[in-house]
Amino acid sequence: MIDIHCHxxxxxxxxxxxxxxxxxxxxxxxxxxxxxxxxxxxxxNRHWDNPGTEIRAQVQALNQLFKQNQIGLQVLPGQEPRIxxxxxxxxxxxxxxxxxxxxxxxxxxFPTHHVPRYAQQLFFDLQVKGLTPVIVHPxxxxxxxxxxxILYGFITDGALSQVTADSLIGKNGRTTKKRTLQFxxxxxxxxxASDAHNVTTRPFYMQEAFLELKKQFGRDLANQFRKNAExxxxxELINRDAPVEIKEKKFFGIF
Numbered sequence: 001m002i003d004i005h006c007h008x009x010x011x012x013x014x015x016x017x018x019x020x021x022x023x024x025x026x027x028x029x030x031x032x033x034x035x036x037x038x039x040x041x042x043x044x045n046r047h048w049d050n051p052g053t054e055i056r057a058q059v060q061a062l063n064q065l066f067k068q069n070q071i072g073l074q075v076l077p078g079q080e081p082r083i084x085x086x087x088x089x090x091x092x093x094x095x096x097x098x099x100x101x102x103x104x105x106x107x108x109x110f111p112t113h114h115v116p117r118y119a120q121q122l123f124f125d126l127q128v129k130g131l132t133p134v135i136v137h138p139x140x141x142x143x144x145x146x147x148x149x150i151l152y153g154f155i156t157d158g159a160l161s162q163v164t165a166d167s168l169i170g171k172n173g174r175t176t177k178k179r180t181l182q183f184x185x186x187x188x189x190x191x192x193a194s195d196a197h198n199v200t201t202r203p204f205y206m207q208e209a210f211l212e213l214k215k216q217f218g219r220d221l222a223n224q225f226r227k228n229a230e231x232x233x234x235x236e237l238i239n240r241d242a243p244v245e246i247k248e249k250k251f252f253g254i255f
Contacts, residue, residue, distance in 0.1 A: 002229040005193035038078035045082035052097030088125035102235035135161040162191035165209035
């Protein structure tokens with residue numbers, strides 16, 4: 001199993017505080033059946049800056065630590081940048097880190113409460129440059145939860161999205177789980193990832209999430225999501241079905 005979103009690099013954001021936590025996370029990941037994990041430290045989110053040029057060295061050091069401790073987990077470079085208007089400008093390839101440094105796919109995080117109005121144009125500009133945006137945890141964005149057609153528009157225009165394992169199994173509440181399931185059912189999300197930060201309050205839940213995925217949608221779709229993660233890190237074309245608009249009179253729920 002491949003986890004495409006995890007904060008396992010030590011001491012650089014709100015994920016693993018030190019190498020001891022990174023080792024504990026690695027052991028938990030292996031126990032969950034994870035063999036490869038994309039390290040995705042926060043970048044440009046008002047609290048942390050982790051440019052791509054620094055992430056490569058940190059990933060290399062962590063892989064060496066795991067090897068020394070005989071932990072069978074491979075860490076791949078990645079990044080979780082908060083969306084900002086200059087992402088598609090020339091020269092940003094040194095600051096931004098694509099998934100597994102493949103120059104094909106990049107994770108993008110929205111603010112919690114809204115989606116910037118420039119996002120549609122930015123996503124277009126990124127795709128012109130050959131980068132496909134992968135929207136992380138859309139089920140945790142208040143504006144998308146209340147207006148899911150925003151996500152439908154992004155996916156229709158070529159973006160992808162990744163829901164989080166804890167959302168899928170209900171750890172973030174019934175409202176969030178409902179939207180997560182709807183996003184999957186309507187082909188608006190193509191990946192499940194852990195977004196793990198530690199082994200206690202924000203662990204992996206990947207095994208549980210894939211069991212829920214299989215229960216709700218069947219073995220074929222669960223296998224497709226597993227395969228999609230593999231294709232993502234390899235920079236290959238993702239299996240995706242045509243997005244379907246979520247139609248409902250009104251969505252009741254407290255975010």
